[in-house]
Amino acid sequence: HPTLKQTFADRARTAAHPLTRYLFRLMDLKASNLCLSADVTTARELLTLADKVGPSIVVLKTHYDLISGWDYNPQTGTGAKLAALARKHGFLIFEDRKFVDIGKTVQMQYTAGTARIIEWAHITNANIDAGKDMVRALAEAATKWKERIHYEVKTSVTVGTPVSDRFDDSDAQEQAQTRQRDDVDGRKGSIVSITTVTQSFEPADSPRLTKSHHDQGDDAVFPGIEEAPMDRGLLLLAQMSSKGCLMTREYTQACVEAAREHKGFVMGYVSQEALNSAPDDTFIHMTPGCKLPPPGEEENGQVEGDGLGQQYNTPSRLITICGTDIIIVGRGIIEAADPPSEAERYRRRGWKAYLGRLA
Ligand code: 5FU
Numbered sequence: 001h002p003t004l005k006q007t008f009a010d011r012a013r014t015a016a017h018p019l020t021r022y023l024f025r026l027m028d029l030k031a032s033n034l035c036l037s038a039d040v041t042t043a044r045e046l047l048t049l050a051d052k053v054g055p056s057i058v059v060l061k062t063h064y065d066l067i068s069g070w071d072y073n074p075q076t077g078t079g080a081k082l083a084a085l086a087r088k089h090g091f092l093i094f095e096d097r098k099f100v101d102i103g104k105t106v107q108m109q110y111t112a113g114t115a116r117i118i119e120w121a122h123i124t125n126a127n128i129d130a131g132k133d134m135v136r137a138l139a140e141a142a143t144k145w146k147e148r149i150h151y152e153v154k155t156s157v158t159v160g161t162p163v164s165d166r167f168d169d170s171d172a173q174e175q176a177q178t179r180q181r182d183d184v185d186g187r188k189g190s191i192v193s194i195t196t197v198t199q200s201f202e203p204a205d206s207p208r209l210t211k212s213h214h215d216q217g218d219d220a221v222f223p224g225i226e227e228a229p230m231d232r233g234l235l236l237l238a239q240m241s242s243k244g245c246l247m248t249r250e251y252t253q254a255c256v257e258a259a260r261e262h263k264g265f266v267m268g269y270v271s272q273e274a275l276n277s278a279p280d281d282t283f284i285h286m287t288p289g290c291k292l293p294p295p296g297e298e299e300n301g302q303v304e305g306d307g308l309g310q311q312y313n314t315p316s317r318l319i320t321i322c323g324t325d326i327i328i329v330g331r332g333i334i335e336a337a338d339p340p341s342e343a344e345r346y347r348r349r350g351w352k353a354y355l356g357r358l359a
Contacts, residue, residue: 022228059094142234319350329343
């Protein structure tokens, strides 16, 4: 398929989804096709890891429900802090929630409850075993959310919400913001941060391509690219890495069809290989079950599994032979003696494999 031989810079121009275009630009800019699966056990570790490894990655994958001490406060909580780190380092947040239920339920799980995933995760994913209507349900929820954010931003611009103060932990500011939101539309505590979205309100393609980088504090912004567009994206869980996975070829094909029906919301797939096949498919592929042999050992395509069903392929095999775009690495990085330098090792290997695929 043509996308296998296209540069990420080219795909940044041609991908159907605005967030996918943005992600390809990030990949090109950071020379990275690495996603860290940040499966640590506490919110503190998660934020520290995200800050340290942020420079090497383009996506940070979370499982919010395995993190203890997750702070659900929309303004100052863990989601908001992750969002600030995502802006500072230039990566997207992907909550690996694997939604699977009836449409109405997944809408509620996506937008409401304690975690309010839609507020802080640019990307989430779904298993479509329950039928593809739930993709439409999630897409509708995302559209409604975006309309609400735009409405609230417009209104907050009118009432003059300051754009400079972000994620100040002080209660006073939070109260002021809550009051302001109440003034705006009578709802309380319903969005991550008016200040954040105000900054992102300009159209995605507006020429804000250079921004100064303040390297201190939570309000730093990754230089060289504007902030992520206020869009949300979905990955369809088309194939899994685990041994004995029951997802059939037919199931995977149904994912491809559902993706094509919802190009405005579905960015691509979590899969074990490239699935683009129609001439105008522009989807992105992200692949877990990725590990390098220890330094010094030869890379021969596969690495021993974890004894609990996880199977591992090396970055070069996944990118060059299977044709994936982004490798997802968890324990390979987290359990290393020095995660940031191990992340760099994966980034370099992943990028080299991508260049090799182009050649
Ligand atoms: F969809 C999938 C899959 O097919 N395999 C996975 O391993 C998701 N995962 C996730 O990727 C899994 O839930 C972990 O969060 C992560 C892999 O972590 P590891 O430590 O690199 O094995």
